[in-house]
Amino acid sequence: MSFSPLIVRLMETLRCLPGVGPKSAQRMAMHLLERDREGALALAETLQAAMEGVGRCKRCRTLTETELCAICSSHTRDQRLLCVVETPADVLAIEQAGSYRGYYFVLMGHLSPIDGIGPNDIGAPELLRLLDEIEAEEVILATNPTVEGEATAHYLADQVRRRGLKVSRIAHGVPLGGELEYVDGGTLAHAFAGRREVTA
Amino acid sequence: MSFSPLIVRLMETLRCLPGVGPKSAQRMAMHLLERDREGALALAETLQAAMEGVGRCKRCRTLTETELCAICSSHTRDQRLLCVVETPADVLAIEQAGSYRGYYFVLMGHLSPIDGIGPNDIGAPELLRLLDEIEAEEVILATNPTVEGEATAHYLADQVRRRGLKVSRIAHGVPLGGELEYVDGGTLAHAFAGRREVTA
Numbered sequence: 527m528s529f530s531p532l533i534v535r536l537m538e539t540l541r542c543l544p545g546v547g548p549k550s551a552q553r554m555a556m557h558l559l560e561r562d563r564e565g566a567l568a569l570a571e572t573l574q575a576a577m578e579g580v581g582r583c584k585r586c587r588t589l590t591e592t593e594l595c596a597i598c599s600s601h602t603r604d605q606r607l608l609c610v611v612e613t614p615a616d617v618l619a620i621e622q623a624g625s626y627r628g629y630y631f632v633l634m635g636h637l638s639p640i641d642g643i644g645p646n647d648i649g650a651p652e653l654l655r656l657l658d659e660i661e662a663e664e665v666i667l668a669t670n671p672t673v674e675g676e677a678t679a680h681y682l683a684d685q686v687r688r689r690g691l692k693v694s695r696i697a698h699g700v701p702l703g704g705e706l707e708y709v710d711g712g713t714l715a716h717a718f719a720g721r722r723e724v725t726a
Numbered sequence: 727m728s729f730s731p732l733i734v735r736l737m738e739t740l741r742c743l744p745g746v747g748p749k750s751a752q753r754m755a756m757h758l759l760e761r762d763r764e765g766a767l768a769l770a771e772t773l774q775a776a777m778e779g780v781g782r783c784k785r786c787r788t789l790t791e792t793e794l795c796a797i798c799s800s801h802t803r804d805q806r807l808l809c810v811v812e813t814p815a816d817v818l819a820i821e822q823a824g825s826y827r828g829y830y831f832v833l834m835g836h837l838s839p840i841d842g843i844g845p846n847d848i849g850a851p852e853l854l855r856l857l858d859e860i861e862a863e864e865v866i867l868a869t870n871p872t873v874e875g876e877a878t879a880h881y882l883a884d885q886v887r888r889r890g891l892k893v894s895r896i897a898h899g900v901p902l903g904g905e906l907e908y909v910d911g912g913t914l915a916h917a918f919a920g921r922r923e924v925t926a
Contacts, residue, residue, distance in 0.1 A: 530790040536776040542765030544757045557744045559789050563777045565742030570773035576736040577763045589759050590730040615756055
C-alpha cells in the first residue's frame with residue numbers, strides 16, 4: 527500500500543530537483559497538496575514559461591529570455607575587458623562584488639574529456655569569433671579554481687594568446703577547490719585586482 | 727545587475743517548496759535551465775495534474791485522485807477497527823509497519839485553537855457520521871504524541887465514547903515530541919500492540 531499513483535508520480539518528478547531525496551520529495555508533495563496548491567500551480571506555470579522562454583544570449587551565451595542579455599546590451603561597460611566564467615551564477619557573483627566593469631563570456635561548463643566535453647561544448651569557437659569582432663584588449667579567465675577549471679583556463683589562455691591579446695587569470699585569493707559562486711564579494715574583488723598575465 | 731526577470735521569477739516561485747531558501751532556489755533554477763529542461767517540463771505537467779486531479783477520499787478524507795482511496799475501496803480489511811491519524815503520510819507509515827489491518831480516518835491536521843482550527847476543520851463531524859454508518863467496534867487514536875495531537879486525541883475520545891464505542895490510544899512506545907511519519911515500523915507496530923483503552 528502506498529500513496530495514489532498521481533501522488534507517487536508527483537514525488538518522483540520532484541526528485542529532478544538537485545538535493546531532493548525520497549523523504550524531501552514526499553514532504554514537498556504533501557506540503558503542496560495539503561497547504562499550497564496555489565503556489566504549486568504558479569510553480570508549474572513558471573517552470574513551463576522559463577523552460578520555453580529562457581535561451582542563451584547570442585553574444586555571451588549566458589541564460590536569458592532576450593536575444594542579448596542585459597550586460598551585453600549595455601553600452602556603458604568597459605569594452606577593453608572580457609571576463610570568461612563557467613556559469614551564469616558566476617556572472618552574478620562577480621557583478622555583486624561590484625569591482626568589474628567589462629563584458630563576460632559564459633562557457634556553461636568546463637572542459638572534461640572524461641565526460642566527452644570538449645572545446646566546442648564550452649563555446650571556445652564562439653569566444654574566439656567574438657574576440658575577432660570586438661575591441662577587447664584583455665581576456666580575464668575566471669573559471670573555478672578546480673582541476674577542470676584550471677585546465678579550461680590553460681586551454682583558453684593558449685588560444686587567446688595566439689590572437690595577440692593579453693590574457694590574465696584572477697588571483698588565487700579565492701580558496702582552492704571551492705566554487706566561485708559561493709565566494710564573498712571582498713575576496714572576489716581582491717582576486718580581480720591581483721590578476722596576473724599568463725605568459726607562455 | 728541580476729538574473730533576467732523570468733529566471734528571477736522561477737527562483738522566487740521555487741521557494742514555495744518547504745526547506746528551500748534563496749540559495750537552494752538559485753541552485754535548482756540553474757540546474758533545471760542548464761541541465762534538465764525535460765525534467766522541469768515533466769515536473770510542471772505533473773504539478774498541474776496533481777493539483778487538479780488529487781482531492782480527498784470521500785470516506786476517510788485522505789489525499790487521492792479517486793472518489794474512494796485504495797484502502798477504503800478494499801473489502802479485505804478489518805471493519806471493526808478505525809484508526810484516526812493526522813496526515814496521509816501517517817497512513818503510509820502505519821501501512822509500512824504492516825501490523826494494522828483496519829480502516830483509517832485522516833484528520834488532515836490537528837486541533838489548534840490559536841490558529842483557528844476547530845473540530846469542523848479536522849473533520850470531526852464526518853468522523854462521527856462515519857462511525858454511525860459502519861460497524862466499527864473500536865476507534866484507535868494515532869494522532870502525533872505532541873501537545874496538539876494529545877489534545878486532539880482527548881477531544882475525539884470524548885466524542886467517540888459518547889457513541890458507546892471502545893476508544894484506544896496507541897502506546898507511547900513512539901518517542902514523545904516526535905512526528906509519527908518518521909518513526910520506524912517496529913516502534914509503530916509495538917505502539918499498536920500496546921494500545922490502552924481510554925477511560926473517562
